[in-house]
Amino acid sequence: MRAGKFFPARKKTINMSQENKQQKINEALEEIRPFLQKDGGDIHLVSLKDDEVVVKFEGNCYHCKINNLTLRIGVKKIIQKYLPEIKTVKNIE
Numbered sequence: 001m002r003a004g005k006f007f008p009a010r011k012k013t014i015n016m017s018q019e020n021k022q023q024k025i026n027e028a029l030e031e032i033r034p035f036l037q038k039d040g041g042d043i044h045l046v047s048l049k050d051d052e053v054v055v056k057f058e059g060n061c062y063h064c065k066i067n068n069l070t071l072r073i074g075v076k077k078i079i080q081k082y083l084p085e086i087k088t089v090k091n092i093e
Helices: 018-038 067-082
Strands: 041-049 052-059 088-091
Touching (some): 018 041, 018 067, 067 088
Parallel strands (some): 052 088
């Protein structure tokens, strides 16, 4: 049967694999990494589970007093640009 008036076309749902999601997150981190490295820091993906990402700040970013602000305003927004379904981004210490 063809899609039409009585049989509307089904919307294709894109189920991105865990590996593809991790790749997208790493692409997002690559976008912000130069700014962190400029200040002697870095960031790495630790884990991804459902809609939660866990990252780890390193170097000067690890001890920085505003790394929570960087996490909310910078890292989370950039990750959500690549994967809008991500709801939470956390930093482990």
